[in-house]
Amino acid sequence: METDQLIRALAADNAHRARPVGFVLALGLLLAASVSVAIFLTQLGVRPDVMTAMRNPFFDLKFVVTLALAIPAIAISLHLSRPEASLRGWGWLLLIPVGLLVAGISTEMMMPQRMPMMMRMMGKNSWNCLTWIPLMALPILAAALLGLRHGAPTRPAVAGAIAGLLSAGLAATLYASHCTDDSPLFVATWYTIAAVLVAAVGALAGPRVLRF
């Protein structure tokens, strides 16, 4: 087929309108998040002492940190779904959860503690954390990648990694209400490892899934 002929066919199809990437991404995340919530409710559940825990600011900080990862990562993903986009001007948003963790750790350091630092960092749930965050993140990651596929990301590994961070952030928000380890040291160690694992899966999947 000659190029002029192809152009004629494309012009004839001008009336077709695809849905915005944001819509597809939001819908996918909503559906996948409900799968993760189902996993959470059937396998983990909210910790029994949640009413007392809520009075502990370090318990609340966990949700602030995980959402401070998930929400900017959603915004960056959407940005990277455009072909001409790069991380420039957007990457710094990922430093917000890091800053929050540093502030949390410093605050905890200044307070009298019953447990030594090493014990707070190791906690009791490190293995749970490394299992359940990635597990609950996987359905969300799949949906995020499918949503981005509807866009035109030209940096598929980066877009995949950010999709990994967003799904880890959402999964960690669920997990945080189950976990009884509230020390920012624990969060900074184990949640971070879990998020990096999921981001690595996203970065590997990106170039395969996000080609267009």
Next chain:
Amino acid sequence: MREREDEWTGLMRLAISGDDAAYHRLLKAVTPVLRAAARRGLTRAGQPADQSEDIVQDILLAVHLKRHTWDADAPFAPWLFAIARNKLIDALRRRGRRVFVNIDDFAETLPGEPAAETVPTGEVAAQLQSLPARQRDVLQSIAVDSASIQDTAKKFAMSEGAVRVALHRGLASLTARLRGQ
């Protein structure tokens, strides 16, 4: 250069608002620029430049199917060149070469560069034959026989809506097949 790119942005805005003729004009206007860039990219990678038309068609299909990712408040050229660069890298990679694509390949076209003739090409034409019969017939009627949607509907005793659906699906599956190569 600036003027040309502003014109593209204006045409694309018109196209999005439903002006098919403006869309047709835009695609015609960008094609020689894409062709020149594809030829330069191929030459630099040590590939014969006569494969450039396959790449041009590949880019045009991607532009068409991904145009919803263009932000109507942003200039059109950077978006277009990002898609084109991505497709060129992809095409060179498929040909098994290490790829260095210079951003400037797309940013500038030398004035007076001879516009290469459009040659009938391989990849899209070959994939067209593998499409489901209805999609292929509709695509061929509109592209090759330059029939309108209405005439095509009459010719195949289909509704206009069905022709539109077959046309879009045809273009989408063409793209998917090209990607799967």
